[in-house]
Amino acid sequence: MRIAVTGATGYIGTYLIGLARTHNHYITAVSRRRPHSRPMDWIPWEMSAKTVALPPGTDVVVHLAAETTGSRDRNEETEVLAAEVLVAAARKVRAKFIFVSSQTARPHAPTLYGRIKWRIEEQVLAAGGWVVRPGLVYGASARGVFGTLVDIVGRVPILPAFLPAPQVQPIHVHDLAEGLLRIVEGEEASCRTYVLAGSQPVSFTRFLHEIARSRLRCHRMFLPIPASLFLGCSRVLDVLSLRRWGIERVQSLFDLSKMETVSDLNRLGLVLRPLNSGLHVSGSARKRRMLQEGLALLTYVLKTKPENAALRRYVRMIEQLRGGETLNLPNLLLRYPALLSLLGDSTWDNEAAKAEFAWRMDAATLLGEATPAGSVRFLGLGRQHGLFSRGQVLVKAATCELMWRSLSAVGVPLIRKMLARAKAAL
Amino acid sequence: MSTKFDVIIIGSGPAGVSAAFPLLEAGLNVLMIDGGKVPDMAPPEQDFLSARRDDFEQWKWMIGQDFCAIHMRSAVSPKFRVPSLAFTFDGFEQGNNIKGKNFVTIGSLAAGGLSNAWGCGVARFSSAELAEFPSEASSDMERSYEVVSRRIGISGKIDDDMSDYFKLDAYAQPPIPMDPLHASLATRYATQRTKLRAQGFRMGRSRVAALSEDVGSRKACNLSGNCLWGCRRRSLYSAADDLLKLHRYENFSRLAGFLVDGLTRRDGSWNIEGQGTDGTRRAIVAKTLLLAAGTLATTRLVLSALKYEEAVPVQSSPMAVFALWLPRFLATQRVTGFGLGQLSFAVTLAKATAFGSTFSTTGLPVSEFARHLPWRRRYGIDILSSLLGSCLAGNVFLPGNLTAGEARLQKDGALMVSGAYRGSVMPLMKEAADKLRRAYRSLGAFLLPGSFTIGAPGGDIHYAGTLPMRNQPAIGEISPVGEVLGLEGVYVVDGACLPILPEKSHTLTIMANADRIGRKIAVLQRRRAG
Numbered sequence: 008m009r010i011a012v013t014g015a016t017g018y019i020g021t022y023l024i025g026l027a028r029t030h031n032h033y034i035t036a037v038s039r040r041r042p043h044s045r046p047m048d049w050i051p052w053e054m055s056a057k058t059v060a061l062p063p064g065t066d067v068v069v070h071l072a073a074e075t076t077g078s079r080d081r082n083e084e085t086e087v088l089a090a091e092v093l094v095a096a097a098r099k100v101r102a103k104f105i106f107v108s109s110q111t112a113r114p115h116a117p118t119l120y121g122r123i124k125w126r127i128e129e130q131v132l133a134a135g136g137w138v139v140r141p142g143l144v145y146g147a148s149a150r151g152v153f154g155t156l157v158d159i160v161g162r163v164p165i166l167p168a169f170l171p172a173p174q175v176q177p178i179h180v181h182d183l184a185e186g187l188l189r190i191v192e193g194e195e196a197s198c199r200t201y202v203l204a205g206s207q208p209v210s211f212t213r214f215l216h217e218i219a220r221s222r223l224r225c226h227r228m229f230l231p232i233p234a235s236l237f238l239g240c241s242r243v244l245d246v247l248s249l250r251r252w253g254i255e256r257v258q259s260l261f262d263l264s265k266m267e268t269v270s271d272l273n274r275l276g277l278v279l280r281p282l283n284s285g286l287h288v289s290g291s292a293r294k295r296r297m298l299q300e301g302l303a304l305l306t307y308v309l310k311t312k313p314e315n316a317a318l319r320r321y322v323r324m325i326e327q328l329r330g331g332e333t334l335n336l337p338n339l340l341l342r343y344p345a346l347l348s349l350l351g352d353s354t355w356d357n358e359a360a361k362a363e364f365a366w367r368m369d370a371a372t373l374l375g376e377a378t379p380a381g382s383v384r385f386l387g388l389g390r391q392h393g394l395f396s397r398g399q400v401l402v403k404a405a406t407c408e409l410m411w412r413s414l415s416a417v418g419v420p421l422i423r424k425m426l427a428r429a430k431a432a433l
Numbered sequence: 434m435s436t437k438f439d440v441i442i443i444g445s446g447p448a449g450v451s452a453a454f455p456l457l458e459a460g461l462n463v464l465m466i467d468g469g470k471v472p473d474m475a476p477p478e479q480d481f482l483s484a485r486r487d488d489f490e491q492w493k494w495m496i497g498q499d500f501c502a503i504h505m506r507s508a509v510s511p512k513f514r515v516p517s518l519a520f521t522f523d524g525f526e527q528g529n530n531i532k533g534k535n536f537v538t539i540g541s542l543a544a545g546g547l548s549n550a551w552g553c554g555v556a557r558f559s560s561a562e563l564a565e566f567p568s569e570a571s572s573d574m575e576r577s578y579e580v581v582s583r584r585i586g587i588s589g590k591i592d593d594d595m596s597d598y599f600k601l602d603a604y605a606q607p608p609i610p611m612d613p614l615h616a617s618l619a620t621r622y623a624t625q626r627t628k629l630r631a632q633g634f635r636m637g638r639s640r641v642a643a644l645s646e647d648v649g650s651r652k653a654c655n656l657s658g659n660c661l662w663g664c665r666r667r668s669l670y671s672a673a674d675d676l677l678k679l680h681r682y683e684n685f686s687r688l689a690g691f692l693v694d695g696l697t698r699r700d701g702s703w704n705i706e707g708q709g710t711d712g713t714r715r716a717i718v719a720k721t722l723l724l725a726a727g728t729l730a731t732t733r734l735v736l737s738a739l740k741y742e743e744a745v746p747v748q749s750s751p752m753a754v755f756a757l758w759l760p761r762f763l764a765t766q767r768v769t770g771f772g773l774g775q776l777s778f779a780v781t782l783a784k785a786t787a788f789g790s791t792f793s794t795t796g797l798p799v800s801e802f803a804r805h806l807p808w809r810r811r812y813g814i815d816i817l818s819s820l821l822g823s824c825l826a827g828n829v830f831l832p833g834n835l836t837a838g839e840a841r842l843q844k845d846g847a848l849m850v851s852g853a854y855r856g857s858v859m860p861l862m863k864e865a866a867d868k869l870r871r872a873y874r875s876l877g878a879f880l881l882p883g884s885f886t887i888g889a890p891g892g893d894i895h896y897a898g899t900l901p902m903r904n905q906p907a908i909g910e911i912s913p914v915g916e917v918l919g920l921e922g923v924y925v926v927d928g929a930c931l932p933i934l935p936e937k938s939h940t941l942t943i944m945a946n947a948d949r950i951g952r953k954i955a956v957l958q959r960r961r962a963g
Binding site for chain 2: 307308310314316317320324327328345347348351365366368369370372373374376377378379381382384385386387388389392393394397398400401403404405407408411412
């Protein structure tokens with residue numbers, strides 16, 4: 008399909024285009040700046056432009072662009088008129104029109120942002136287009152409101168826990184891109200509004216806490232602050248025209264009502280990733296745990312850090328043969344792989360866990376062996392071969408074995424507790 | 434497909450190709466049907482140690498892009514974990530509707546059958562062993578042994594204490610050079626042989642279907658150590674090599690990728706029913722049909738054509754593996770060498786003979802040993818990387834009648850194979866271990882404690898004797914010319930028809946017997962035509 012995207016260089020636009028290209032769609036960027044990430048067709052376009060000519064044969068227009076700079080001379084009408092121009096251009100080439108709106112869109116929304124979105128929605132629906140209201144978009148690179156929040160959490164050691172806490176419905180930007188693409192590709196005849204977001208709201212405080220824990224891996228304290236106090240202060244900032252801090256969109260969080268998203272998610276067959284997964288830089292906590300586990304096991308086997316390719320192989324193997332499930336080893340063992348020698352037959356409280364650990368150890372042994380580094384470690388290629396050095400290795404290995412066995416035997420209750428705690432943490 | 438073929442052979446393994454040659458030479462039109470699976474990856478280009486040192490992609494042939502080696506972790510032999518051999522075993526049990534209960538059931542749908550992954554051990558049956566064959570059969574075997582041995586190319590000719598046991602030196606090439614560990618064992622044996630022979634232990638070079646001299650396009654072994662991973666020089670015999678030769682006969686045709694699932698009698702002919710790889714079902718009509726699908730698959734076809742629901746016996750050689758340590762070689766560097774049997778032994782036990790061979794450990798993954806070592810893995814690898822270079826691996830087999838196996842056709846058409854070792858196996862194995870320990874100690878090698886491990890029933894993959902040849906066959910038995918009693922025109926030429934499975938390698942005998950039956954059928958067909 009030929010898809011024209013406004014706001015192509017923005018947060019959502021970047022990921023939507025990336026995904027659309029893997030589906031072999033042909034993209035035209037309609038934006039102020041030429042997208043530099045990848046070569047693609049580009050139509051220069053300003054929101055204030057009175058006309059825009061879309062290439063003939065365009066099948067879908069996805070309108071993502073929004074005025075986010077919060078500049079003082081922002082005119083309520085500019086965005087609405089820009090949408091009007093785009094809708095007309097889309098109609099001319101008979102393209103489907105999809106407008107990405109906001110959860111805050113309401114006729115009498117307290118923020119200008121919400122009111123503008125509402126007006127555009129009305130317009131788009133009247134012209135037979137589709138409207139998508141995403142929840143709080145987060146994940147991957149720190150941009151948009153999410154970028155502002157990551158920035159704040161990273162800088163400020165004590166964060167506000169608003170009382171009452173606003174409830175947000177997050178959606179990972181990759182999941183949103185997937186959803187948008189399904190609407191783009193969909194055969195649906197009549198227009199409608201989609202709400203795409205996590206079905207269960209989470210408190211804003213929890214969201215900030217997860218950013219600290221999963222994304223930035225830091226600890227943050229929370230100070231309870233009445234929401235009214237924050238809103239009062241932000242109004243003062245408003246008056247002082249300090250909108251560019253992005254305060255306005257944070258402000259709009261206080262004005263969210265719960266969206267019923269289940270039926271729309273089902274309609275698109277969209278399954279959203281859990282929040283703690285999505286907040287990892289890799290977009291998946293599971294993948295990170297697999298990498299950690301592979302690193303620990305391979306380092307344990309090879310006695311040196313494995314090559315990255317071997318590590319990736321471990322993750323791919325776990326994904327293929329073990330459905331991506333990790334062992335949930337304690338952090339201490341993941342950080343200091345030598346401690347894996349503490350785990351013996353008696354440290355596991357059930358046969359299944361013991362067998363699974365043995366399976367992974369065997370797999371890591373084989374993956375480690377089948378590398379050039381493994382040929383040194385396993386076959387002794389290129390190593391000293393004197394009788395004395397061989398003898399030394401044997402004595403040392405036997406001593407270590409004895410030591411770890413004794414340690415493991417003495418520490419069984421402690422090790423079991425540690426394993427159980429690591430398992431419960433997930 | 435009409436009966437334009439005089440003979441149809443099901444299976445392209447060692448038995449199938451061996452039966453085909455005499456039929457083709459007699460001018461008969463032969464169609465060979467097989468599962469047609471072929472290797473999907475090339476063998477390593479460098480020798481084993483260079484590849485291990487330099488090849489960043491070595492995981493592809495050691496583990497496989499689909500992680501075959503890890504997926505097959507619990508399979509009985511390292512062979513099943515070799516990615517380049519996966520095609521050999523792939524889909525056999527499902528495709529042939531065979532199930533094992535406490536019994537390992539292995540077979541092949543590959544072009545060339547199980548010989549793609551065999552240990553290349555060859556031996557002739559002794560006259561006492563051949564005496565178990567129908568008298569007519571045993572007398573004709575001599576010539577067939579020679580024909581087959583010369584065709585496949587075997588090495589190991591040397592006048593030693595195993596010459597009488599193998600009886601193949603008349604047709605063999607010189608032996609492939611031994612590695613230093615085996616050479617040392619052989620030297621010591623020469624000085625101790627009288628004493629050891631008195632103990633019932635004799636040792637000599639292994640006779641193997643691997644070339645020490647070039648034959649046609651197949652090249653002599655260059656000691657690359659890739660026996661397990663795939664030999665670029667095709668020094669190791671595979672029936673797939675013979676398939677190439679068969680294609681040179683104008684009267685030979687082959688239908689690859691056709692899985693036979695049943696035989697029905699119609700108008701004096703046999704309808705061979707099955708389906709192609711694309712799932713389309715068809716039937717092929719045959720007057721004369723040779724079954725060489727492998728013992729288990731052939732057994733199922735015969736029993737279901739006979740509608741025979743009683744159990745038939747399955748012979749299978751109880752097997753054990755062990756490790757030897759030669760302390761003198763503790764400080765030696767690893768060198769590549771021949772990866773299959775280098776020295777073989779026969780041990781006389783109280784009520785049987787045990788046979789086995791020893792192998793270099795270099796071409797095997799160290800992981801194979803590490804996982805059985807009850808140490809913390811990190812230190813287990815330490816030990817093995819220092820110790821394994823001075824170790825050898827060995828295997829030992831007992832006669833097949835010591836496994837009480839049976840195969841029975843089930844209501845759903847599946848063949849259920851089950852079995853257990855007879856009570857005498859454990860004492861015999863213990864006796865074998867003791868005798869080996871003692872013998873090897875006088876050769877300067879120690880049988881590593883805890884390493885003597887007895888395999889599961891069927892794990893040897895030497896199956897035979899389900900439909901034995903008899904002078905006077907009963908139902909479910911085979912005539913001296915290989916014809917199934919009750920199924921006129923259906924002949925069995927693979928391991929299923931062996932009346933006896935001794936401890937020694939039986940493949941050459943299966944091939945010789947197939948050759949013999951092929952000759953007989955050629956004569957019968959010509960007589961019928963003339």
